[in-house]
Amino acid sequence: MTVSLSAPFSREALKKLKAGDRVLISGEIFSARDAAHKRMDEALDRGEELPFKLSGSAVYYMGPSPAVPGHPIGSAGPTTSSRMDRYTPRLLDLGLSAMIGKGKRSPEVHGAIVRNGAVYFAAVGGAGALLSERILSSEVIAYEDLGTEAIRRLTVRDFPCIVVIDSTGADLYETAPAQYRA
Amino acid sequence: MAVREINVSVLTEKVRELCISVNLRLSEDMTAGLKAARETEESEVGRSILAELEENLKVAENEKIPICQDTGMAVIFLEIGQDVHFTGGSIEEALEEGVRLGYTEGCLRKSVVRDPLIRENTKDNTPAIIHYSVVPGEKVRLTLAPKGFGSENMSRIFMLKPAEGVEGIKKAVLKAVEDAGPNACPPMVIGVGIGGDFEKCALMAKLALTRNISEPSPLPHIRALEEELLTEINKTGIGPGGLGGRNTALAVNINTFATHIAGLPLAVNICCHVNRHAALEL
Incomplete structure (x- = not known):
């Protein structure tokens, strides 16, 4: 089934999602990848505020290519999520509600997803041109010096994702391939 | 002279x-490979992902977005x-x-x-x-x-023993592919280098990715190994996007070279479905 979701999310809306559900996300999400996660982690160590409110928010693991004139953003598909695993449980415990990326997560991230009622979505890796058409605007809100790795506020409409790890910890990367293992 | x-x-x-x-247009061997995968894929989610990848290629070419x-x-x-x-x-x-x-x-x-x-x-x-x-x-x-690094990060070198032979090679390639899973943006292309030494096998694996996926090895025993590995990889169930299906890899390209009596070096260079390569002669 396909569910329309508005971001930021409510915990109730996220709780209803099951691994394998297809969703179309509309609203505001934030891009951050390796270098931005490292900086956010260091900011938290120093007791500083983060560049965006974690509670209810989705972080999109993505570093775009430069915008082609006439478009708000360049190619904008997901990067491999596991590189952010080291930083993710802390963010989830502070209220981060959802992540959009691709690829498997660590047991620690699984635990933090269940503990906090969060959700992990996958977008189709390598479909960055197509996904860019669902991004209506993009604005750098922090760490501009990081270039493609800066944190961006993205306004998305009907951004297509699939629920990979739901709030109960069910993981589509474990269950779906098993059905086709010969 | x-x-x-x-x-x-x-x-x-x-x-x-x-x-x-x-970066705007894949070579014809790759687009044909993706189309064939969509036509044969049993998983409905897999088919829809493959259709999105084909649509993505159209948007990229028309809008000049990578x-x-x-x-x-x-x-x-x-x-x-x-x-x-x-x-x-x-x-x-x-x-x-x-x-x-x-x-x-x-x-x-x-x-x-x-x-x-x-x-x-x-x-x-x-x-x-x-x-x-x-x-x-x-x-x-x-x-x-x-080369994108989602898949590069999942690439591996194995310094096998001669006694491990072709069975050892198959096991190691399958392990690399299983470990890569959804991280490497399947359907993947698998570049393999067998023989040489530590750096030679890695270089052969990278070069293997630049060979058209429609073009098998000219060596009959290596061609057979390419086919067998592709069949085995597509039995893992990983599928398009890692969300289940029969198309985990589009091709296995193997290059080989002479090696030492004590060694059987193996490199597995994994590439995603955006396997970009072009060559020209001056």
Whole structure:
């Protein structure tokens, strides 16, 4: 089934999602990848505020290519999520509600997803041109010096994702391939 | 013996053009491979992902938006005929300038950091990874294959023992593919190097990715191994996007070389479905 979701999310809306559900996300999400996660982690160590409110928010693991004139953003598909695993449980415990990326997560991230009622979505890796058409605007809100790795506020409409790890910890990367293992 | 002169500015221009074109359009072997995968895929989710990938290719070409935001680190193979004399400056600087111009003018992502530990972005995607070879004749062959790191990170080298033989090779390749799973953006292309030594097998694996996926090895026993490995990989169930299905890889390309009596080096260079490669002769 396909569910329309508005971001930021409510915990109730996220709780209803099951691994394998297809969703179309509309609203505001934030891009951050390796270098931005490292900086956010260091900011938290120093007791500083983060560049965006974690509670209810989705972080999109993505570093775009430069915008082609006439478009708000360049190619904008997901990067491999596991590189952010080291930083993710802390963010989830502070209220981060959802992540959009691709690829498997660590047991620690699984635990933090269940503990906090969060959700992990996958977008189709390598479909960055197509996904860019669902991004209506993009604005750098922090760490501009990081270039493609800066944190961006993205306004998305009907951004297509699939629920990979739901709030109960069910993981589509474990269950779906098993059905086709010969 | 006549010496053929080529001005290095030709290298700059060709590299610039190729950087842009390969990031906007896949080669025909790859588009045909994706289409065939969609037509044979049993999983409904898998089919829809493959259809999105084909749609993505259309958007990329029409809107001039890169196929993938990871426009890669530029890998260049330059095969130089020994009767060629390059004029007008440094070959290396000419190639780097081509990468710099291509990535800047083509709105391609700058994904390279100067120092692996300090990690400051060079802001023009240089330096490239350049491999030179010298061959007889007066031709120059330039191959460009920008490599994304979602799949590069999942690549592996195994220094097998001769006694492990072909069974050991199959087990290791399958392990690399299973470990890569959804991280490497399947359906993947698997470049394999067997033999040589530690660095030679890695280089062969990378070069194997630049061979068209419709083109098997000319060696009958290696061709059979390519086919068998592809069948086994597609039984893992990983499928498109790692969300289940029969199309985990589009091809296995193997290159081989002589090796030492004590060794059986194996490199597995994994590439995602955005396997960008183009070659031209000067």
